Amino acid sequence: MIPAVFEYERAGFVDEAVELLGRDEEAKLLAGGHSLIPAMRLRFSRPSLLVDIGRLDDLRYVREHGDRIAIGALTRHADLVGDAMLREHCALIGEAAALIGDPQVRHRGTIGGSVAHGDPASDLGTILLTLDAEFVARGPGGERAIGAGAFFTGPFETALEHQEVLTEIRVPKTAGTYLKHVRRAHDWATVGAAAARVDGRVHVGLTSMGPTSLRARTVEDALADGATPADAAAHVAEDAMPPTDASASSEYRLHLAQVLVRRALERM
Amino acid sequence: MENLSLEGALTVTFVRSLLAHANIVDVDATAAEALPNVQVMTAADLDLGVFGPGFPDVNPSMGRPLLVVDRVRFVGDIIAIVISDDSATGADAAELVYVDYDQLPAVVSPHESAKDEALLFPEAGTNVATRAGSPEHDENLFDGCDVVVSGTFVSQRMAPCPLEARSAAAELGPDGRITAWLSTQTPHQDRTALAETLGLDPAQIRVVGLDVGGGFGAKTLNVEEVLVVWLARRLGRPVRWTETRSESMTALPHGRAASLEYTIGGTRDGKVLAYRLEVLQDCGAYASVGAVLPGLTGLMASGVYAIPRIEFESRSVVTNTTPVSAFRGAGRPEASQAIERAIDTFAAELGMDPAEVRRRNFIPTNAFPYTTASHAAYDSGDYEGALELALRSVGYDALRDEQRQRRERAATTQLGIGISCYVEITNGIAEIEFGEVEITRDGGAIVRTGSFSHGQGHETTFAMIAAERLGLPVEKVTVHKGDTDEVARGTGTYGSKSTQIGGAAARLAADDVLEVAKQLVGDYLEASPADIVLDPALGRLHVAGAHSLGISWADLALRASADGRLAELRAEHEFQAAAPTFPFGAHVAVVEVDTETGRVELRRLVAVDDAGTLINPLIAQGQVHGGIAAGVAQALYEDFVYDDDGNPLTGTFVGYAFPSSADLPSWEAVEMETPTPLNVLGAKGIGESGTIGATPAVHNAVVDALAPLGVRNVDLPANGENVWRALRKAKA
Amino acid sequence: MTSVALTVNGSRCEADVEPRQLLVYFLRDRLGLKGTNVGCDTTSCGACTVLVDDESVKSCTVFAVQADGSEVTTVEGLARGDALHPVQQAFHEQHALQCGYCTPGFVLATVSLLKENPNPSETEIREGLEGNLCRCTGYHNIVKAVQAAARAGA
């Protein structure tokens, strides 16, 4: 299928993108295009202006930022997979990026697009939420940082304002695990479960288990109270609202989430 | 197909129903027609009848209108046609055609449909399109059986998914003849059907089947192609249509969609005495090929076993879903899925090794030709030989040991071993196929065949057959097919019949050409044609016993064309086999099942497939590989599903779980050749065997893995969720 | 209309395109490079795979305007003169195609895979080609072809 008609502008730098977005309420940023273009092809999404930030290569990096790691929003999935700095300090991200879609998708898709899209099935979204990442956005009023807890506001919705460009994501140096259950190797997660140690506590995150990427707070509290992985995982149902769709029923998702959370915790 | 360049062609876009069942109140195309050069047509503009059902025993009122008149019956039914200059405008305009629907309750489940409460065709008075077998039960069928077990399963709805979606184009020539370029498996049959539907003389139509990206049974003439041809005539301009994938997922007919119920009975020592099979076939919204698939299921019900008493019954009903047609196997996979599950269930009940139960029930190798209690006359076979070869190749005993150890350890990941022994029918209605061989001016040959190739490699296989008979290098032989103006007659490619009849026709035509050539050589060398022989190694015809008195094909062709006699070096042959052939084989699948998540991983699949003599083993193996993948796709991955309102939930490649290379292992294909006496080549069909053998092997393997946990069946596809459900049920 | 300038199979080309024109249709309809196929509308099948700046990309999910300034390689750009590219040669020899519709996409995905991993294991090959679907071959001979191409140093 062919997308509906739109106008196209390429931004040479972030502030230009911010300004271009200001021109049109129905404008959208275009990064890797691997969430947006499929939606436009099926005409689920019909922006009237696309502001292409795909060439902002200075937002394509992984570097140390104090005691954290900073990742540029336009860093592509394939970059994350091979990145040595991440492998050393936050291996979870590269490991999860390797599970996204297929090689062609990983060559184009970006970490910024992955979270800005607000897809509850985003693997990186769940991981960044679990890691309590910090999202840096630039808008007409300048730059602000948004905590992961406040970032994911609803299905395909985030705390980003219309004119804001996500520029950087900061994560702690830590270890963790991500388990993804798929019907087929290249599929989106039927369920994903992340576990990571952050500030001395074990965080647990879930993919495709509700309207957004989720934190399983009840599970986390049980763990903090000394529950075994199996006992803690049994609380998943209290934290999730899994959907039913072509890839699984909500009941099966709940069951899977329990198994995956337990297994992820056992690996910690 | 899309690569065909047609100067000035208009683009066709179909406006399709978004509801499964509704009356059409109004269609408003004003906004669409306001776009540049856009024209919209509906049923009111059409002067054509109904398409199908096309089978005498099928309820005639369940055919498909070419454009819906007042009622849509599935998501994807065609309401209007948009004609535009290009496809982007076509898509824009199609969105602007407003359809006012009056929604009706959708009948999605065939079981609901069979109750005849809500009717799709009120004038028919029923949802039943046809029945087969006998509705009468023999109360004594299971007499003398120590053990009787039964089970049900659904051979789920599959989308054929040829990687190239359909395309069609048509152009009216200055002579008033119409040329249709179709992505089809059956150009000649399509010409006949087009002529009938459009009320034309077949001579007025030329059908050209172009390079087609896969068919798998689904690519035969359908309403879309008829409409494209009709439009080209009506508009006097060339027109073209290319389906999008999302369109194809609901518009191209589906396959399978049969609910099966089996009962099997026999003695404690493993001898099967009686078998009963009932099928409820879902035809989708309109009755066509799908309605008659159970006929093949019934015919093949006995599988490879000598079962004294068999009862079969089927009903085919319409539902508000995509119409069902043939898909790789078409009616035969359902039969082998049922009997192979039945045998395993029976073996489990007896506590006997499933391989042993099979051995005790095979039709013995010395019993052929053999007619089953379900009335199939098998030509040749060695079922036990195939099973033993498969078991040896897989290392059956060692696998059972590994399985035992895992069971003893109560390992989370259990091992399952599944066997399927199958027989299938190819060239099922013993059709005629056309072949022609012509010697060309340069001493090569052209083979014209009525078969069609869309990836089966007939170009190579048929060239090999003719080259071998004529003693020509294979590069000197070209195969022409698919153009009804060039190839006089033909049936096309389906039912795995091409090599055995199309190939045989080509070989017989080559033999005929050789006979004419001997006449000619006899004339030239002043010898009796009876004394002329072919030296196949050199491609020379010479007088028997006198090598030097001879002439090569090249020289013969040169001389004949100088004499104006080249046209004599041409022969047609129509071949009809006396009966169908019955390829068979044994597949063994090895799976690992995670008993917590339900995830199944297919570790190995050993396939022994015997399709008689293989002309080109490389191509035959390719057919087996692809067939196995389709069979495994049904066993573990694919399922076309609808919600309760008849909306497709798997209408794209994202939702529909078409497996990739990462989801499948390499196949271990083992060859075995038991020639058929029914054609000169000794060849049977190979295109569908892999599919028929693989599904039950994998299905049985998954159930086998879970047997110690009390599982007796897993719904297809045996994916994580269905395994989990089976485990939960077993625990309850 | 937006103007683009890109290099396709080594030749530079400039054109005005509608922003909504996908790269695959630009290649097929504007440049007449019909080797790149379209098999789906959900970025699932990989039939449209080309190389953009030496990496495999699904050209149905990139607008032509995004490829401005890039180097694109399609299946037509692989052969060196009369000689097939080693990956094409391997596909041919291993009978890795039946209907052939998926083949150009597989060949380019393989070129990209072998560039990133010249000696892949069978699992790495299967996972490396997970973005390409084939309905005919059951993948068996495709995997063999990739192994053969790797051995040949493609």
Ligand SMILES: Cc1cc2nc3c(=O)[nH]c(=O)nc-3n(C[C@H](O)[C@H](O)[C@H](O)COP(=O)(O)OP(=O)(O)OC[C@H]3O[C@@H](n4cnc5c(N)ncnc54)[C@H](O)[C@@H]3O)c2cc1C
């Ligand atoms: C076949 C296929 C399979 C996939 N499988 C998976 C999978 O398994 N797991 C998974 O997690 N993802 C999967 N994806 C999605 C993929 O990871 C996408 O690339 C990603 O979700 C979006 O990144 P993008 O750069 O392509 O974003 P785009 O598509 O360009 O943009 C997506 C949205 O984010 C906005 N946006 C993008 N960048 C910014 C920014 N810097 N600031 C503000 N807003 C921005 C855009 O305006 C748009 O609304 C798959 C995609 C495809 C096509």
Ligand code: FES
């Ligand atoms: S056409 Fe591009 S992925 Fe299918």
Ligand code: FES
């Ligand atoms: S060869 Fe036909 S789809 Fe791959």
